[in-house]
Amino acid sequence: MIDLSPDDIAFLRQARVAHLATASAAGEPHVIPMCFAFDGTHLFTAIDAKPKRVPLGHLRRVRNLRENPRVSLVVDSYEEDWGRLRYVLIAGRGEILEEGDERERGLELLREKYSQYRAMPDLGRGPVIRIAPERVVAWHSTPSPGPA
Amino acid sequence: MIDLSPDDIAFLRQARVAHLATASAAGEPHVIPMCFAFDGTHLFTAIDAKPKRVPLGHLRRVRNLRENPRVSLVVDSYEEDWGRLRYVLIAGRGEILEEGDERERGLELLREKYSQYRAMPDLGRGPVIRIAPERVVAWHSTPSPGPA
Numbered sequence: 001m002i003d004l005s006p007d008d009i010a011f012l013r014q015a016r017v018a019h020l021a022t023a024s025a026a027g028e029p030h031v032i033p034m035c036f037a038f039d040g041t042h043l044f045t046a047i048d049a050k051p052k053r054v055p056l057g058h059l060r061r062v063r064n065l066r067e068n069p070r071v072s073l074v075v076d077s078y079e080e081d082w083g084r085l086r087y088v089l090i091a092g093r094g095e096i097l098e099e100g101d102e103r104e105r106g107l108e109l110l111r112e113k114y115s116q117y118r119a120m121p122d123l124g125r126g127p128v129i130r131i132a133p134e135r136v137v138a139w140h141s142t143p144s145p146g147p148a
Numbered sequence: 149m150i151d152l153s154p155d156d157i158a159f160l161r162q163a164r165v166a167h168l169a170t171a172s173a174a175g176e177p178h179v180i181p182m183c184f185a186f187d188g189t190h191l192f193t194a195i196d197a198k199p200k201r202v203p204l205g206h207l208r209r210v211r212n213l214r215e216n217p218r219v220s221l222v223v224d225s226y227e228e229d230w231g232r233l234r235y236v237l238i239a240g241r242g243e244i245l246e247e248g249d250e251r252e253r254g255l256e257l258l259r260e261k262y263s264q265y266r267a268m269p270d271l272g273r274g275p276v277i278r279i280a281p282e283r284v285v286a287w288h289s290t291p292s293p294g295p296a
Contacts, residue, residue, distance in 0.1 A: 031168070
């Protein structure tokens, strides 16, 4: 189990987008924004029906995960006040769920979180990725000292 | 040279944050949000004075680049209207500039873009990374058809 504060768990749960990095077996990295749901233990993301340039199973993130399950993902909020930056950075492993109860549960969590998915009848046509965190870094910038 | 439309160039130039993925020689990916400047050909990012947990030269992104220059980075804007999503995804190579004119030029571009850097006297104490794009994908979601 990873160690996250209740505040960091809340930050992960409310975030609308994360950035997921995978790498090919040859070590070529790939990063993509992703919608996701977090159940407190695993993160779930779906290859959804937003238009894609290639068949769903051929997407780079899916090919990379088949070759190399390691992932890095970050949830962050950018602010122009750099004293208020924060991120939660997770290293772990991603697994492609082609079928089964866990896959259905992941899709259900995604539908609960995103009304956009509830309006997509073909969500679930493509792979679902379940990410198991192994290491977490939660970082906050230090507010600059204000005037005395 | 990479092929970007004027609109995509403008999108890259105005973006305040990108997400940069690197990978270790062993293929472990790592993703981090980064501030950056784009001169139309290269992207520059600095290891700045925001508090870090380890010495600047030991940061994961720097260690990874020394082992493996491949990078993937994405600039995207998340919208709740999924008909308005877009991203520009760049694959390329990152080079650590320890000294020289290009490094100074990168720092100058960062100071021009971010007032926050102009207020940081110790910007430039750490490494500067110059990214040379090799492949670019610019993606827009298709707006869902509205009511007739």
